[in-house]
Amino acid sequence: MAATAVKPPTHTRATTARTPGIRKVPSTIGTPPPSVRATTPRAEELGVVGHRLEHGAQQVITSEMMARAVPGTNPLKVLAQMPGAMFQSDDPQGYDTWSNQFYMHGFLQNQIGMTLDGIPLGDQEFHSYNGLNSALAISSENVGRLNVSNGAGAESIASTSNLGGSVEYVSSDPKKKMGATIAQTFGSNTTMHTYARFDSGILNKSGTRFYASYARNDAHKWKGGADQFAQQVNIKLLQPIGHDSRISAFFDWADLEVYNYQDMSFDILKNGGYNIDNFVGTRNGYAKAYRSALSLNGLPGGSLPAGYSKMSDPWDASYYDGGTLEQDYLGGVNADLALTDKLRWKSVVYGHGQYSRGIWSNPYVASPNGAPLMEQMTITHTQRFGFTSALEYTIAHNHLSAGVWYENYNTDIGRYAFEQPLLGEGTPVNPMGSLAAPFATLWRQSFNSNSFTAFVQDTYNVLPNVALHFGFKSLLQTVRATETANLESYTGTAALTSGSMTTARAFLPHVSGDWHFLKHHELYFDLAENVKSYPTAGWNQGASPFSVSQTVFNQIRHTLQPETDWNYGVGYRFTQRYMLASLYGYHTNFKNRLQQVTSGSIVNPISTVANVGGVTMNGVDAGLTLMPIEGLALYNSVSYNHATYDDNLTEAGTTYHLRSQQIVSYPRFMYKASLSYRWHEFDAHLDTQYMGKRNFSYTGDTKVPAYWIETFGARWQAGQMAKYNRHLAFLHNLTLEFNIYNLTNTKYIATMGENGLPMSGDYQSFLVGAPRQFFGTVKMEF
Template sequence: MLANTEDTRHLSGPYVVSGKMSDVEALKQLVKKGSFTVHQSSPRTLVIEKAQLPKGHAKHVYAGGEEEIVATGRQTRSVMTVGGEQMQATMPGQNPLQALSILPGVTFTNVDPWGNNEQNSSIYVHGFSTTQLGYTLDGIPLGAGAYGNYNGLSPQRAAISEDISKVALSSGTGALGTASSSNLGGTIDFTTADPKKKAGASVKQIFGSYNTFRTFARVDTGNFGNNNSAYFAFSRQDARAWNLNGANRQGGYQVNAKFLHKGEKTKITAYFDWQNKSEPNTQGLSINSNDWLTDPTKQYTRGAFYPDLAAAMANYPSMSSKSKAPAAPNNQYYFSSAQRTDFLTYLKISHRFNSHLTWDNNLYFHYDDGAGVVATSIRTNAILTILGTYLDPSASKYIKNGQFTYSQKGIDPTVWNKTGGTGFATRTTEYTDYRGGLTSTFHYRVGHHNIETGIWYERNNNEAARRWYALSATNTLTPYQTPKDPLFTQWQNKFYTDTFVFHVQDTWKVLPNLTVMAGMKLEQVNTNGTLPVAALPQSLATNTKGSKTLDSNTQTAAGGTISAFKPFLPAVGMVWDFTRHEQVFVNIQKNMNSFAESGYGTTSPWGVSSQAEFEDFKKHGKPETSWTYEAGLRTFRPINSKFLDSISGQLEYYHVNFYDRLGAIKKPDAGISGVGTTIANLGDVTTDGVD
């Protein structure tokens, strides 16, 4: 009999079988509690196989990770897994990140029931936020999870939700070989399902409130040729944003394809993902300070007027008005949306030279094209100052305290007319991202040692530009199109980044029940950030009391190259099975978060407002680092009662030292323009907790 030890480890036998029965019947009785089946393939051969469990039955595997929700793993780190079936049972089609919110130590929020809205999305794990975690799909890097798309894409754009077989969270630290340069606070690994062995097709259809529908279809070829298999999947989702009217739709199209070849010594996997989506960026619900005291039903206002331009224009004073009513003049957009198109593909080749040596290679490429679009009222000093700087820089009578204002003279008619005469203008942040790379890892087993060493290299070219467009009664635009023919480009950033990571580790089975791991990684991320189009100094002006001209003191950064480099990031850990059902794990690891490849208004060295401040940070600034200490107890106890098969769990204590935290420091009256922003290391943070 051959059996995977991870499938049989939890069996607490020997089981006693008594009575008069055949050898087949006796063997069936002996293995039935292990979820195995027995059949006779020949007069002298009995075959024992793992049983197909009923739908919804949890597959309890101690330290294996096959269960729908499991907090185990033969790891020195805390690893918790949510299976694809559990994820879809909770919410069909949901963002895989949202599924992790059922786990301890994880906080995920989103304004969308599916968790897909990226601007209004956040995840925290042990106090670390979205861009301080690491994300991979089948081992390929997804970047830092940033809304601005500077080095990757979100998991729901990388794979259709129904094609995700499991999501694994390393809540303290990720594996040394994880392809991430941002994983201060752990990693989240998404695994796509393999093609099925039998040919078939499935279609799932969802209808719901808010005019919701979601279609998922998948076709599996089954095994063909020389151990080949593949599938093709398609999804279409459309729904009304719950806090906007019916014309504000969210959703899009997505296609996945996966090919698998299993040779005697070589395994080849090819994957392709394409997605195109557009979704409104809503501000949630805002308090309407004018009406709610007298009419509680008007306590909150919707975040956008689209498609009712007349109502949007009526909500604000006319061009000549000198009043500031309503009290919060920019609390409602005409519309705002995120538009994203992605192509992601990888080719993975794993070759087993012999029983001791294997070699895994993964070549990948990703292209992203997108825009964040906001049709906003021009009736704020910050926005008027930006528009006036480019459209009517000499209009001194509309300038007070170094900024354009409408509170004294009304809105400058030149600015009003050039932006379309509606009191609204459309602002975009337009993104493109080309990145490709390779991961290559050797696994060598010798004696009681499992040695792993590998590299990850990536080249990433990304660009972001801020542009402004007119919005007129005849050219109202929509949330689903990127405008053309801008009035002007306020700024444009380009970043060229090379990432190189090397790691090596040894997992040593010191005793049958004691395993020790030790290793390190070298990480270097070089980024050259340039500014082909720099913002005019006046468009980033601060208030200058009494000034009748635009403040021109604020400079703009020309950019340059900065390297985040750590030659030695160590890790050491231990797993001890001190009983047949319990194990203790300990892990200590250091990680680094490379600098964000983004510019104006972000927490990045290139987000400062002068070249002098950039050079100062380059000389004195440091990348964020963390030391994480984990220790815990895992247990798996077979129950085999009428109501319970088993009970499993994990208790973990963690301690984190977070060093050189980066923060953006803004001057007073900076507004939304990020005026005079300085980036600095703000000190250290210590965290203790128990899951």
């Protein structure tokens, strides 16, 4: 099979019809671990929310579950305690967007549909043109719940990439009573996480209310130097209309200024050590980077830091700096209107603006003043807007709905070169501050996209305990790219991609069923066809038809096919006071899987985009939660995923034996367990997780080792303080919390493939996980 051009995705999802007469949320396909579960004493109440879910393979992650994690923790990390889900990051809270990697049943985050209050969050790539990283879209403390579908289909989700599941963020509502919340977290590496929220309470007879919150996270990196900083403002306004309608508005401003950890290879890990990192923020950091660059170019005065000569590529092991700066403005208005007692109209209008910088010091290109290195920045400006609108109608035993989604985005992305000073004659470029004019534009492209989807679905209640779901989705997306600058001596090609690609599918079906038989038992099935629109990425930025040269684009544009899959799932759940059990099996046939294959330097990689053909995936999850006495819960889950490539790949005359190899980055086996106990105002939990080995290269000749990791948490919730002293009546609740991340101080490889992955052998494209970290929190509610 010849190599073509385009970027990596993964797998599927599920949905199953749920009976309107059964007002209970499915527990989960693996029952979430008790460490993140609600602390209600009855199993039937765990995860229950007051709205109807239509999909049997759907579960709810509540705010109470997320509250067990360290404040500020990425909600996807909490979600990853479910079977079949995996979250990796080089920092304990998951704030570093460069290193965030989320998988669900073999599907990467750019193949999972994500929304916030109905606002699409896009494909969750680091350079995402059609969305926003979920960690920057809303403060974790303001997330009311996550509705998660990890099976075959969810046609109503506003997404062009959801091959394998969906995660719907639902923001918490303003409280009906005026009050405030203040929380302060202290942690290892001088971590300081601050959260403050004011709730207006009901302001008038119509019920108008709002909240405004501010969150700030500031920490030194656990290795190397410099800081990781983020701050965020959320505002939500809620206007009830009558007894059964509402209009709400949500606003998010996020500011991320993060110095990233250096990407590593197996050679760097073995010969440089676990704690090797970039030089910024360390003693004589710029001098080390400067002299290392002189050494790379064979210039007088060049030298390597002590011990670096042991590595085969010491010059890429540590740059002067690498980082991410991003500022986002996101806003939307959401209307949920009951037109009659059987007809509802739901609509969302939204807009999003983003400015971002991806930063690396490049020792391969000199500055005009003679300094042997320059500061390289990929700068992106994106604006997008859109709307969704749907009608829901209930008649007889049918719950019908139909809707549309439209979005337009414009992105300008370019890479620029900034001059670094001669050693001792100036201050290095501050990539997080204001910038002087660049001395060169290395490349630049612009993108414009129009996306449209429509869906129709019906949930038919055959019997009060039996429901069947039928639906389909239509998708149309056109993306146009235009080259606006190209420095051929840097890119190595005469022209970057200019042209358009269209993804069109008129009929993507979805069928599911749900049967509650006997008192505590449930069976469900799910099958759907899905498609992912062609990914959008700038030059060498990912597995996209637009990230290649004009010559390659012209060769593939008429033969390339979008990624598609057929997904099948079947599950069983048992829900009872003392026990929750589940078993879920799934099968996926994947076609035209697009992957990024990379070699060369990470500051100017040699990337190709390959259609690696089909992937066949079979998997099973099993979960069991035992609650023998009130307050005590023991959770265990096992996940097995056999996802292998169907074909070998021939590239540049060489055949790579991918057939029957497990897909890269995702383990075949995972085990998760948690023990939790609650006694009066005190609760504690101990969690463990085993992550099986993962293929690093496509041929499987290089693997990331398996590892175990544990976390511990304890919390005391005092409740209304007036019961201790009447003078403290103003303090409605006081919470003290203590958490330990990586309890046994395990050294492990976390994120992998952030720079693409090699066909075989080694490459500088993984990040190691944080060592043991301690956190303490004081939270007060007034």
